[in-house]
Amino acid sequence: MSLDAKIPQGPLAEKWSKHKFNLKLVNPANKRKYDVIVVGTGLAGASAAASLAELGYNVKAFCFQDSPRRAHSIAAQGGINAAKNYQNDGDSVYRLFYDTIKGGDYRAREGNVYRLAEVSVNIIDQCVAQGVPFAREYGGLLDNRSFGGSQVSRTFYARGQTGQQLLLGAYSALNRQIHKGKVKMYTRSEMLDVVTVDGQAKGIITRNLVTGEIDTHTGHAVLLCTGGYGNVFYLSTNAIGSNVTAAWRAHKRGAFFANPCYTQIHPTCIPVTGDHQSKLTLMSESLRNDGRVWAPKTVETAEKLRKKEITAAQVAENDRDYFLERKYPSFGNLVPRDVASRNAKEMVDDGRGVGGSGFAVFLDFADAINRLGQEAVAAKYGNLFDMYYQITDEDPYKQPMRIYPAVHYTMGGLWVDYNLSTNVPGLYALGECNFSDHGANRLGASALMQGLADGYFVIPYTLGDYLASIGPKPVDANHPAFAKTKQDVVDRINSLLALKGTKTVNEYHRDLGHIMWEYCGMARTEEGLTKAKGLIQALRADFWKNALIVGAGDEVNASLERAGRVADFLELGELLVDDALMRKESCGGHFRLESQTEEGEALRNDDVFAFVGAWQYKGDNQPEELHKETLDFEFVHLTQRSYK
Amino acid sequence: MNLTLKVWRQKNANSSGKMVTYKAESISPDMSFLEMLDVVNESLTLKGDEPIHFDHDCREGICGMCSLYINGRPHGPKSAITTCQLHMRSFHDGETITIEPWRAGAFPVIKDLAVDRSAFDRIQQAGGYVSVNTGGVPDANIIPIPKVIADEAFNSATCIGCGACVAACKNASAMLFVSAKVSQLGMLPQGQPERWSRVQAMVAQMDAEGFGSCTNTGACEAECPKGITLINISRMNNDFFSAKLFREEKVHDHSGGSE
Numbered sequence: 034m035s036l037d038a039k040i041p042q043g044p045l046a047e048k049w050s051k052h053k054f055n056l057k058l059v060n061p062a063n064k065r066k067y068d069v070i071v072v073g074t075g076l077a078g079a080s081a082a083a084s085l086a087e088l089g090y091n092v093k094a095f096c097f098q099d100s101p102r103r104a105h106s107i108a109a110q111g112g113i114n115a116a117k118n119y120q121n122d123g124d125s126v127y128r129l130f131y132d133t134i135k136g137g138d139y140r141a142r143e144g145n146v147y148r149l150a151e152v153s154v155n156i157i158d159q160c161v162a163q164g165v166p167f168a169r170e171y172g173g174l175l176d177n178r179s180f181g182g183s184q185v186s187r188t189f190y191a192r193g194q195t196g197q198q199l200l201l202g203a204y205s206a207l208n209r210q211i212h213k214g215k216v217k218m219y220t221r222s223e224m225l226d227v228v229t230v231d232g233q234a235k236g237i238i239t240r241n242l243v244t245g246e247i248d249t250h251t252g253h254a255v256l257l258c259t260g261g262y263g264n265v266f267y268l269s270t271n272a273i274g275s276n277v278t279a280a281w282r283a284h285k286r287g288a289f290f291a292n293p294c295y296t297q298i299h300p301t302c303i304p305v306t307g308d309h310q311s312k313l314t315l316m317s318e319s320l321r322n323d324g325r326v327w328a329p330k331t332v333e334t335a336e337k338l339r340k341k342e343i344t345a346a347q348v349a350e351n352d353r354d355y356f357l358e359r360k361y362p363s364f365g366n367l368v369p370r371d372v373a374s375r376n377a378k379e380m381v382d383d384g385r386g387v388g389g390s391g392f393a394v395f396l397d398f399a400d401a402i403n404r405l406g407q408e409a410v411a412a413k414y415g416n417l418f419d420m421y422y423q424i425t426d427e428d429p430y431k432q433p434m435r436i437y438p439a440v441h442y443t444m445g446g447l448w449v450d451y452n453l454s455t456n457v458p459g460l461y462a463l464g465e466c467n468f469s470d471h472g473a474n475r476l477g478a479s480a481l482m483q484g485l486a487d488g489y490f491v492i493p494y495t496l497g498d499y500l501a502s503i504g505p506k507p508v509d510a511n512h513p514a515f516a517k518t519k520q521d522v523v524d525r526i527n528s529l530l531a532l533k534g535t536k537t538v539n540e541y542h543r544d545l546g547h548i549m550w551e552y553c554g555m556a557r558t559e560e561g562l563t564k565a566k567g568l569i570q571a572l573r574a575d576f577w578k579n580a581l582i583v584g585a586g587d588e589v590n591a592s593l594e595r596a597g598r599v600a601d602f603l604e605l606g607e608l609l610v611d612d613a614l615m616r617k618e619s620c621g622g623h624f625r626l627e628s629q630t631e632e633g634e635a636l637r638n639d640d641v642f643a644f645v646g647a648w649q650y651k652g653d654n655q656p657e658e659l660h661k662e663t664l665d666f667e668f669v670h671l672t673q674r675s676y677k
Numbered sequence: 678m679n680l681t682l683k684v685w686r687q688k689n690a691n692s693s694g695k696m697v698t699y700k701a702e703s704i705s706p707d708m709s710f711l712e713m714l715d716v717v718n719e720s721l722t723l724k725g726d727e728p729i730h731f732d733h734d735c736r737e738g739i740c741g742m743c744s745l746y747i748n749g750r751p752h753g754p755k756s757a758i759t760t761c762q763l764h765m766r767s768f769h770d771g772e773t774i775t776i777e778p779w780r781a782g783a784f785p786v787i788k789d790l791a792v793d794r795s796a797f798d799r800i801q802q803a804g805g806y807v808s809v810n811t812g813g814v815p816d817a818n819i820i821p822i823p824k825v826i827a828d829e830a831f832n833s834a835t836c837i838g839c840g841a842c843v844a845a846c847k848n849a850s851a852m853l854f855v856s857a858k859v860s861q862l863g864m865l866p867q868g869q870p871e872r873w874s875r876v877q878a879m880v881a882q883m884d885a886e887g888f889g890s891c892t893n894t895g896a897c898e899a900e901c902p903k904g905i906t907l908i909n910i911s912r913m914n915n916d917f918f919s920a921k922l923f924r925e926e927k928v929h930d931h932s933g934g935s936e
Contacts, residue, residue: 080811083811084811087810087811098734098740098742099742099793099795100741100794100797100798100838102741102838103735103741105735105740107735107739107740107741108737108739108740119818155812157817158814158815158816159809159811159812159814160817161814162807162809162814162815162867163806163807163809163867164806164830164861164865164867164868166827166828166830166831166861168827169824169828171824173821173822173824173827174818175817175818191834194739197739197835197837198834205801205806206806206809208798208806209808211802212802212803212804218798220795220798272734272735272740273733273734273735273736306705306707307705309712309716310712311711311712311715311736312736312737314736314737315737419757423758423762424762426764426766489811489812490811490812535723537719537722537723539719540719581722584727588689588788589730589788589791591728591730592722592727592728
């Protein structure tokens with residue numbers, strides 16, 4: 034099976050325009066004859082559902098939360114990139130493209146990334162027209178700030194709640210179409226399988242989370258906009274409900290899963306306090322604009338801080354190591370996330386970590402408060418400071434924040450071509466759910482950009498091409514594939530409900546998270562990964578014997594919902610480890626200790642590993658088959674990434 | 678910490694519920710309130726009992742899904758935070774904590790502490806948007822917006838739709854929630870073309886959902902985790918009466934179709 038990414042030929046700047054012209058169109062009167070299923074209502078899903086409905090398609094949208102507005106895009110804090118060059122500081126579509134390719138450590142497709150940069154400018158226009166209240170300057174024009182991995186100010190923001198405001202914008206567009214009857218919204222509904230007929234996606238099976246009913250939905254195409262799989266690590270910045278089930282079920286029905294080992298560990302999160310912890314909270318990367326990251330210079334000073342014999346303020350200036358500023362003078366505290374995270378880990382491994390557990394470094398605002406005044410700092414970051422205070426009971430205006438890296442975003446996901454189509458015709462993946470645009474490391478403020486680019490400006494064009502090719506004939510809900518897939522879902526639920534062992538699903542999830550974090554977290558080795566694979570297999574086997582699931586299937590049952598998701602994480606976890614084992618190089622968020630430069634930076638091996646690794650499911654407990662999509666770099670010269 | 682919990686248990690919308698008492702033992706003051714409930718639920722599960730059902734998702738105070746009425750106050754004893762941001766250090770060892778769902782006719786109980794807030798979505802669907810399609814919009818900087826206006830619109834836009842305002846109100850009024858969106862769009866230039874019809878459409882839907890009237894007690898403002906102020910209600914009233922007295926339009930279907 035060969036993977037054709039369908040990147041159009043020709044100069045970079047003309048690829049998308051040319052491609053749009055070559056795509057087939059569905060005439061306006063025929064659009065209403067097509068049904069499109071959209072699963073997930075975050076930035077990608079809500080924007081896609083609204084935009085497709087505006088074009089005239091009949092959309093059925095699904096979310097597991099009680100309202101589409103709750104999707105986890107809502108929690109994104111910092112901002113959204115766009116190559117507007119409003120600041121006159123040298124930005125351009127090409128620079129955003131270049132920064133993103135480089136930030137992703139040269140493991141993304143040039144064609145996709147250029148298109149992303151190209152449509153970024155339209156996103157900002159769209160959001161402002163919807164009434165999204167972005168931050169403004171006194172002259173009334175939009176304000177920007179800087180983010181990691183870039184030397185221009187191109188990030189648009191709405192205090193520390195940019196994701197919320199963008200999602201509410203997309204949600205409002207979705208609401209308009211719901212009111213119009215063009216979108217039928219199904220809340221508290223979880224997709225549990227995709228139905229394929231003759232190799233094409235034609236529908237989904239869902240469970241109504243209130244009544245427990247298993248429902249069948251037909252559509253001419255299915256769009257998965259279901260987010261990332263960070264919760265495979267148990268503790269992450271994801272919402273509790275975020276899960277891989279929709280993508281994983283699609284994978285088991287034939288869709289390839291690409292680059293699962295590309296996981297992003299965000300450098301600035303609030304450290305873990307104990308075993309009871311259910312999630313980790315991010316402190317936005319924007320804080321690194323004004324906050325300075327440091328650790329004590331010596332282990333002795335760190336020890337005194339850990340024992341609370343001294344406070345951070347009592348550590349003299351020359352006893353502090355502002356390690357990012359020291360090692361990376363040109364980017365300083367604004368190096369990309371993977372670099373910042375690894376350096377924090379180095380400090381901790383070196384015995385220089387702070388906080389009670391020693392698993393933290395400082396993010397200090399004292400300089401910024403002296404320079405700008407507390408009021409100005411509060412205006413920029415007030416809600417983040419409040420959030421930090423609520424969780425830690427420490428006032429960041431008075432003492433530095435303690436931060437440590439945590440799992441945040443997953444660059445890997447379902448393999449898609451330039452049209453966002455998976456290798457299963459009719460099945461599409463948008464936003465974090467796909468693997469496409471961030472390579473091995475995502476730059477800050479690029480997730481919101483990609484989710485909205487896919488939903489507002491890519492899929493409305495590319496989906497039409499497929500729909501025109503299959504024609505508007507209604508999908509036959511009586512095809513045996515629907516009944517068969519539904520029965521598979523029912524059988525699986527019943528086998529979960531039959532588990533009456535002694536260990537809760539939450540305990541299994543936590544155990545899996547420990548394995549993943551320990552052996553497949555910020556630093557990975559052949560030995561550790563091999564061990565992890567065995568541990569995961571054993572844990573999964575034990576789950577299917579000894580898990581304890583209470584309640585029934587025909588009612589609200591959070592225990593059952595959780596069990597299905599954790600069962601899928603137990604399978605994905607192994608694939609993630611396999612992918613990390615296969616990729617014997619370091620790149621971006623994937624750091625193999627065996628492959629590093631003398632200075633301890635990630636060392637790629639472009640001769641062997643400049644490809645997308647797409648995995649094909651071959652049956653339960655069978656090794657998956659790897660397919661390689663070679664990454665050709667026509668326009669960018671591959672170099673060792675340097676932020677010095 | 679050791680605590681006694683009195684929790685509302687109700688199997689589903691059709692059955693009647695009751696308060697049930699549980700012990701929460703060895704609770705760390707660093708736990709969030711929901712993590713404390715997780716611990717209780719783990720022990721219930723191990724006994725084969727059904728865990729206490731509650732809505733939650735992001736656990737960082739932004740998704741608006743968590744919704745507990747704790748010791749007679751929405752989102753508990755502290756102000757300006759959601760339940761998921763409440764930590765056990767805000768309680769005393771040995772304390773008895775009463776936990777109920779949001780209580781409002783328009784928010785029927787689904788199970789235990791989870792309620793159905795879809796009425797909020799329907800109000801937004803009635804008109805909480807600017808009717809623009811994707812594409813074909815002007816450059817983002819073409820209309821300057823005074824910073825004070827943009828900031829104030831943002832203050833209204835921070836509503837997370839949790840429903841604490843309704844739960845706090847003796848009339849179960851949704852005025853604060855509705856007015857936040859009406860204000861946000863009513864203040865921005867992009868919201869002007871539909872300003873008068875929007876307020877009428879949203880208020881009509883709010884009434885149809887069975888929310889109560891506003892009697893200006895201000896409980897909503899006091900309990901709102903995002904600090905949405907009563908000024909929003911004033912603005913909405915102003916726009917509503919203005920629309921009714923001077924600019925009444927047929928409450929059209931905002932989506933562009935006919936009514």
